[in-house]
Amino acid sequence: xxxxxxxxxxxxxxxxxxxxxxxxxxxxxxxxxxxxxxxxxxxxxxxxxxxxxxxxxxxxxxxxxxxxxxxxxxxxxxxxxxxxxxxxxxxxxxxxxxxxxxxxxxxxxxxxxxxxxxxxxxxxxxxxxxxxxxxxxxx
Numbered sequence: 001x002x003x004x005x006x007x008x009x010x011x012x013x014x015x016x017x018x019x020x021x022x023x024x025x026x027x028x029x030x031x032x033x034x035x036x037x038x039x040x041x042x043x044x045x046x047x048x049x050x051x052x053x054x055x056x057x058x059x060x061x062x063x064x065x066x067x068x069x070x071x072x073x074x075x076x077x078x079x080x081x082x083x084x085x086x087x088x089x090x091x092x093x094x095x096x097x098x099x100x101x102x103x104x105x106x107x108x109x110x111x112x113x114x115x116x117x118x119x120x121x122x123x124x125x126x127x128x129x130x131x132x133x134x135x136x137x138x139x
Contacts, residue, residue, distance in 0.1 A: 043125040050126035067099035068116035080110030
């Protein structure tokens with residue numbers, strides 16, 4: 001079977017599209033999760049602290065901490081994971097502090113995003129890029 005130059009280019013573009021589409025699907029899933037949590041409201045860049053390592057040697061257990069004084073809920077997402085929403089922490093009126101720490105699994109180098117819903121109805125956002133040297137989700 002012989003391929004013309006046009007056939008070869010078409011196959012190359014098709015393969016490139018297949019490698020880009022999954023990242024767009026993750027981005028869409030992340031955007032959809034954020035929109036569902038915030039209702040499309042604007043987000044401030046202050047009021048929420050996200051602490052994550054710059055480099056994680058193992059994507060299976062990446063420690064993170066989130067803190068947002070005055071928050072009623074904090075949602076954490078990993079933008080490059082097949083399922084971006086990682087955790088949602090809810091705080092009642094008697095909570096001593098609005099902070100949480102946990103370990104999350106990351107499929108590879110990606111952004112970790114935290115969104116805080118404040119008790120006054122406003123939202124805050126923080127992002128941290130984590131470089132993973134060994135993938136945690138099948139990588």
